[in-house]
Amino acid sequence: MRHLVAINCVVAFLVVVFSSPLYAQLEIVIDSGVDDPTPIAVSPMGWSGEPLPEDISEIVAADLRRSGLFAPVSRSDMLSSPKRESEVYYRDWRLLKTEFLVIGNLTRNPAGNYRLEFKMFDIFAERRVLSLNIEAGPNSLRDIAHHVSDKVYEYVTNIRGIFSTQIAYVEQTDKTYRLMVADADGARAKMIFQSRPDEPLLSPSWSPDGRYLAYVSYETTRPAIFIQEVATGVRQQMTNFKGLNGAPSWSPDGQKLAITLSKDGDPDIYILDIASKKLSRPAPHWAIDTEPAWTVDGKGIVFTSDRGGKPQIYQVTLASGRVERLTFSGDYNARPRVSPDGKTIVFVHRDNGVFYIAAQDTTTGIYRLLTPASDDLDYDESPTVAPNGALLLYATKYRGKGILAAVSLDSGSKFRLPSKKGDVREPAWAPFVN
Amino acid sequence: MVTNSLKMLLVMACTLGLMVGCATTEETDMGDEGTMTDSTSGTETGTAGGTGVTVSDTEEDPAAGIDTVFYFDFDQSILKAEARSALTAHAAILKNNTDSVRLEGHADERGTREYNMALGERRANAVRDFLVLQGVERSRIETVSYGEERPAQLGSSESAWSMNRRVEMN
Numbered sequence: 001m002r003h004l005v006a007i008n009c010v011v012a013f014l015v016v017v018f019s020s021p022l023y024a025q026l027e028i029v030i031d032s033g034v035d036d037p038t039p040i041a042v043s044p045m046g047w048s049g050e051p052l053p054e055d056i057s058e059i060v061a062a063d064l065r066r067s068g069l070f071a072p073v074s075r076s077d078m079l080s081s082p083k084r085e086s087e088v089y090y091r092d093w094r095l096l097k098t099e100f101l102v103i104g105n106l107t108r109n110p111a112g113n114y115r116l117e118f119k120m121f122d123i124f125a126e127r128r129v130l131s132l133n134i135e136a137g138p139n140s141l142r143d144i145a146h147h148v149s150d151k152v153y154e155y156v157t158n159i160r161g162i163f164s165t166q167i168a169y170v171e172q173t174d175k176t177y178r179l180m181v182a183d184a185d186g187a188r189a190k191m192i193f194q195s196r197p198d199e200p201l202l203s204p205s206w207s208p209d210g211r212y213l214a215y216v217s218y219e220t221t222r223p224a225i226f227i228q229e230v231a232t233g234v235r236q237q238m239t240n241f242k243g244l245n246g247a248p249s250w251s252p253d254g255q256k257l258a259i260t261l262s263k264d265g266d267p268d269i270y271i272l273d274i275a276s277k278k279l280s281r282p283a284p285h286w287a288i289d290t291e292p293a294w295t296v297d298g299k300g301i302v303f304t305s306d307r308g309g310k311p312q313i314y315q316v317t318l319a320s321g322r323v324e325r326l327t328f329s330g331d332y333n334a335r336p337r338v339s340p341d342g343k344t345i346v347f348v349h350r351d352n353g354v355f356y357i358a359a360q361d362t363t364t365g366i367y368r369l370l371t372p373a374s375d376d377l378d379y380d381e382s383p384t385v386a387p388n389g390a391l392l393l394y395a396t397k398y399r400g401k402g403i404l405a406a407v408s409l410d411s412g413s414k415f416r417l418p419s420k421k422g423d424v425r426e427p428a429w430a431p432f433v434n
Numbered sequence: 435m436v437t438n439s440l441k442m443l444l445v446m447a448c449t450l451g452l453m454v455g456c457a458t459t460e461e462t463d464m465g466d467e468g469t470m471t472d473s474t475s476g477t478e479t480g481t482a483g484g485t486g487v488t489v490s491d492t493e494e495d496p497a498a499g500i501d502t503v504f505y506f507d508f509d510q511s512i513l514k515a516e517a518r519s520a521l522t523a524h525a526a527i528l529k530n531n532t533d534s535v536r537l538e539g540h541a542d543e544r545g546t547r548e549y550n551m552a553l554g555e556r557r558a559n560a561v562r563d564f565l566v567l568q569g570v571e572r573s574r575i576e577t578v579s580y581g582e583e584r585p586a587q588l589g590s591s592e593s594a595w596s597m598n599r600r601v602e603m604n
Contacts, residue, residue: 175584198584200580200583200584202547202548202581202583203547203548218580221578222578223551223578223579243555243577243579244551244552244555244579246548246551247548247551260548260551260552262552262555267552267555288549288552288553288556290548290549290551290552291546291548291549304546304548304549311545311546311549332545334545334546334549335546335547335548335549348545348546350545353544355544355545378590379543379544379590381545381546381547382546382547397590400589400590426547
């Protein structure tokens with residue numbers, strides 16, 4: 001990454017509001033970015049039709065700003081608004097101290113499909129560095145924008161962008177629970193499943209191909225694990241055991257779910273083969289064992305256990321059943337998730353009654369807190385790492401309300417996604433799907 | 435079991451209290467009330483004062499008046515003395531009937547959700563085990579944990595948390 005380092009408190013305070021008539025949308029509030037973000041200009045895209053429902057350039061600028069790594073130039077400061085390469089005058093952009101310029105020209109064919117010719121220029125090197133044509137269907141302006149953001153981000157940081165990915169989360173208003181799926185920026189939130197009153201939904205987990213969600217529902221008056229295909233809404237009940245049926249986590253090969261059951265006594269981690277419904281129990285123990293998550297190679301599972309008296313994180317190697325304790329600092333470490341490169345586990349850490357998100361290096365065992373202490377944000381939980389490993393989402397409370405927040409794994413940038421309605425929690429970041 | 439008849443009584447008590455307040459009761463209304471009273475084979479008294487309605491239940495439900503919510507200390511699943519005495523009374527009654535019992539365990543909001551699910555179950559199991567020790571058949575008792583998902587009281591205060599660490603019997 002080009003510009004990293006220390007946190008600059010409340011650099012930008014920007015609110016981007018997305019509108020939708022149906023459900024609560026998330027709005028983004030950026031708390032801080034890196035102290036030397038890359039200046040970039042996203043020139044308004046060329047378009048010669050009736051007004052469009054979405055402003056692609058604005059979405060790209062918002063994506064890049066939210067990442068904390070970019071400082072987009074405001075439109076009113078731009079000296080020109082080039083649509084084509086021939087209209088680019090490097091001097092105009094050097095004056096603004098912009099490092100990169102993004103331009104594009106949008107057209108629509110008779111079938112209603114959009115085509116964006118998009119280019120990016122390195123202002124100081126005075127050369128074009130990206131040139132791409134993107135074609136997409138009639139309702140895909142946001143998809144096109146996020147695709148552009150991904151390309152820009154990847155060029156500058158050498159890390160794949162996550163702007164085109166989705167997130168799932170649980171939303172609650174009064175006693176009704178909804179499983180939601182939205183774009184990573186909180187826009188286009190869509191309800192996947194809604195409970196009857198007083199029947200909680202929790203613990204969403206994506207299948208590795210991003211097509212299915214596993215989650216817990218109380219619709220049978222007891223907890224049960226369901227699988228739902230996101231595109232079709234088709235659901236299948238996977239478990240109906242006495243006691244706990246919880247904490248589903250999809251295996252990297254997509255064939256199995258690690259789950260928590262207490263049918264044989266105390267809560268244990270079980271592995272459920274999805275096709276055959278056969279169960280195995282890799283590490284039975286009389287203590288509470290729960291909150292499983294697979295290691296990247298699928299050969300192990302990290303989980304929470306209070307076998308030592310207080311909740312700590314352990315790892316079981318499935319082939320041998322050998323269990324190893326991973327966390328030793330403090331008296332509460334729980335709900336681990338493994339980063340996509342396998343080098344970090346993130347989890348909830350309690351210190352002096354305050355709950356933080358912590359990250360621990362899987363090789364060195366060194367851990368650090370990713371979220372800061374504050375009077376208002378004392379309940380950080382449910383961390384989920386973005387598929388590019390650069391960012392994580394978590395749930396917290398803000399002014400008594402459940403909200404989602406994000407922090408980069410280097411903790412350089414942060415932003416909040418407060419909901420306008422109800423409480424939101426338990427984010428689950430979907431994998432890359434193509 | 436207890437809750438339903440209590441609700442019914444409360445409704446009737448409110449109605450009665452209102453009528454007393456108005457002091458213009460029609461006989462047909464009283465007749466209706468009487469029928470309802472008969473159907474629940476109980477009697478009730480209601481007063482509608484400035485502060486609300488109080489109900490005293492003298493119907494034959496032997497479990498009436500015995501606590502059905504049991505509270506726990508932070509991170510604990512040990513039954514408190516009040517819970518034990520209430521549960522002893524419940525057990526004595528349950529041994530004389532065939533009712534089934536559902537125990538719903540809950541946790542406060544602090545800590546991770548699925549771990550709290552396990553804590554809620556531990557609490558429900560502690561209540562179940564006590565009833566079983568008192569002679570109630572285990573097969574008649576269902577335990578369900580809701581973890582922190584269904585707080586009795588909203589908010590992030592010690593008083594809210596203490597109301598939420600509970601097992602509800604119904």
